[in-house]
Amino acid sequence: MAAFQMDRDWLVFHPSPSKPTFRAPPGAVDAHCHVFGPGDVFPYAPERKYTPCDAPKEKLWELRDYLGFERNVIVQATCHGADNRALVDALKASNNRARGVATVKQDVTDAELQALDAAGVRGVRFNFVKRLVDTTPREVLHSIAERIKPLGWHIVIYFEAAELHELYDFFTSLPTTVVVDHMGRPDVTKPVDGPEFELFVRLMRENANFWSKVSCPERLSKTGPDAYDDVVPFARRIVETFPDRVLWGTDWPHPNMKSHMPDDGKLVDFIPRIARTAELQRKLLVDNPMTLYWSR
Numbered sequence: 001m002a003a004f005q006m007d008r009d010w011l012v013f014h015p016s017p018s019k020p021t022f023r024a025p026p027g028a029v030d031a032h033c034h035v036f037g038p039g040d041v042f043p044y045a046p047e048r049k050y051t052p053c054d055a056p057k058e059k060l061w062e063l064r065d066y067l068g069f070e071r072n073v074i075v076q077a078t079c080h081g082a083d084n085r086a087l088v089d090a091l092k093a094s095n096n097r098a099r100g101v102a103t104v105k106q107d108v109t110d111a112e113l114q115a116l117d118a119a120g121v122r123g124v125r126f127n128f129v130k131r132l133v134d135t136t137p138r139e140v141l142h143s144i145a146e147r148i149k150p151l152g153w154h155i156v157i158y159f160e161a162a163e164l165h166e167l168y169d170f171f172t173s174l175p176t177t178v179v180v181d182h183m184g185r186p187d188v189t190k191p192v193d194g195p196e197f198e199l200f201v202r203l204m205r206e207n208a209n210f211w212s213k214v215s216c217p218e219r220l221s222k223t224g225p226d227a228y229d230d231v232v233p234f235a236r237r238i239v240e241t242f243p244d245r246v247l248w249g250t251d252w253p254h255p256n257m258k259s260h261m262p263d264d265g266k267l268v269d270f271i272p273r274i275a276r277t278a279e280l281q282r283k284l285l286v287d288n289p290m291t292l293y294w295s296r
């Protein structure tokens, strides 16, 4: 009897993604992906808000090679809470081809931080999406930020666009580089130059320590699977306005997708639509992630 039963409505990652037409440049990095379990080796956290299918490191390496990428940045998924064992296991098995973003609690020890750093962790994640995590008090997040700053780590933040106004001053008070997951989840039915997305563009423009992932069109699009045309203007604007501060990732194995399970090959073919020159593609996929994750 398996220790964990995946949620009844859970969509498992695509079993046979199409081969991308787009050929990623040499050294390309999938800068946002996860490993899940396996749950009987790396138990899912009791405080989790979903129970996924297992999605082990071996499957992630297989996808990396199939899509034509060289490296991964593995982001701690909320189903593992602050138990980073599955992440660390993958980093140690990656032959230096994966780096990580961990989740830590306020009582994390210096020795634990050092061990995470030695394994290849280069940042922590602060999650503000209420369906995923219970809210962590801001003074706790500030104390964690102060603890990880000496390591040269950055902070990855995941929030929804409607919350940005209220979170804006807290974000701009963070003392490290800050990387925004999935462009802060803009409502793409609103104008790309409307007040909601303008606030995000202002955050990026007025704070040179802010970066953004231009990932997850499948989570944002209202135009249905695999085309995601309505997301293009938003991602294109961020890539072209801040070419040195953008990252891209598959978000494999795509937690909590309900409308459809994206074809990872088609997600790769989305890249040339938002980064339209070889130079922008190289910055997005190679130069920027190497600067942030492999500078040491």
Ligand SMILES: O=C(O)c1cc(C(=O)O)oc(=O)c1
Pocket (backbone or CB within 6 Å): 076, 077, 078, 079, 132, 181, 219, 251, 255, 256, 257
């Ligand atoms: O939108 C989501 O459900 C989601 C969840 C997680 C996670 O559970 O870590 O990470 C993501 O990048 C996106």
